[in-house]
Amino acid sequence: MREVHEEAFAILNFIMNHNMRLSIFTKFTPLRLLCVADTRFASIIVMLKRLKLIKKxxxxxxxxRLDDTEKANAVKEYILNDDWWDKVTYILSFTGAIYEMIRACDTDKPCLHLVYEMWDSKIEKVxxxxxxxxxxxxxxxxxxxxxxxxxLIARWAKNNTPLHCLAHSLHPIYYSDAWLMEDSTRCAPHRDEDGIREMWGQ
Known part of the structure; x- marks a missing residue:
C-alpha cells in the first residue's frame, strides 16, 4: 500500500507542480486533482479514489508529449499499467469499510452508539x-x-473507550429480533463477552 501511495503521489505532483501539465490535464476531465492534507490514513484513500475517478x-x-521525459515516462508507466490500477482497486475495496466508518463518525450527528457495531462489521467487511x-x-x-x-485491533485498542461499548449496550435496536436475525453471529450486548470486558476496561 505504501508503494502505491508513493506512486500515486508522484502522479499528483507531476501534474500539479507544472502549469502546462495541469492545463493539459484539465482538457480531459472536469474533475480536479485534490491536494489532500497528509493524515494517517484517509488522505491516501481520498487521493486514490479521486485518481480512479479521473483514470480515463x-x-x-x-x-x-510532456516535458521532463524521465519523470513523464515513470508517471505514464503507472497510469497506463492495468496491474497498477488493479492494486488501486484492491486497496479501495478492503479499506472501503474503514473509510466509510471514518466518514460516518466525522459528522455532527450523534453516532457514539453506532461505533461499536460499525467496528465489528468493518472488520468482517475487510x-x-x-x-x-x-x-x-x-x-x-x-x-x-x-x-x-x-x-486495526491496535488502533481500536488505542482509541476505544468504555463509553463506546456502554452506548452500544444501551441502544434498544441491538436487542431487537430484526437486528439479531440479520447475522447469525450477532448476539445481544448483554451476551457479548468481548463487549462486556471492554465496557468494564478489562
Whole structure:
C-alpha cells in the first residue's frame, strides 16, 4: 500500500507542480486533482479514489508529449499499467469499510452508539474483501489479513473507550429480533463477552 501511495503521489505532483501539465490535464476531465492534507490514513484513500475517478482523463493525457521525459515516462508507466490500477482497486475495496466508518463518525450527528457495531462489521467487511481477492476460503489463514487485523485491533485498542461499548449496550435496536436475525453471529450486548470486558476496561 505504501508503494502505491508513493506512486500515486508522484502522479499528483507531476501534474500539479507544472502549469502546462495541469492545463493539459484539465482538457480531459472536469474533475480536479485534490491536494489532500497528509493524515494517517484517509488522505491516501481520498487521493486514490479521486485518481480512479479521473483514470480515463489521465490516460488520455498520456498521448501528449510532456516535458521532463524521465519523470513523464515513470508517471505514464503507472497510469497506463492495468496491474497498477488493479492494486488501486484492491486497496479501495478492503479499506472501503474503514473509510466509510471514518466518514460516518466525522459528522455532527450523534453516532457514539453506532461505533461499536460499525467496528465489528468493518472488520468482517475487510476480511471478506481480502479473502475474495486471495480466492481463499474463510477456514484458511491469510497472512495479509492477519497483518491488517493486528493493525486495526491496535488502533481500536488505542482509541476505544468504555463509553463506546456502554452506548452500544444501551441502544434498544441491538436487542431487537430484526437486528439479531440479520447475522447469525450477532448476539445481544448483554451476551457479548468481548463487549462486556471492554465496557468494564478489562
Amino acid at each position: 482523463g489521465l490516460q488520455a493525457m498520456c498521448s501528449y 476480511k471478506i474483501e481480502i479473502y475474495k481477492k486471495e480466492k481463499r476460503p474463510k477456514s484458511q489463514i491469510s497472512c495479509f489479513y492477519n497483518v491488517v487485523h493486528r493493525i
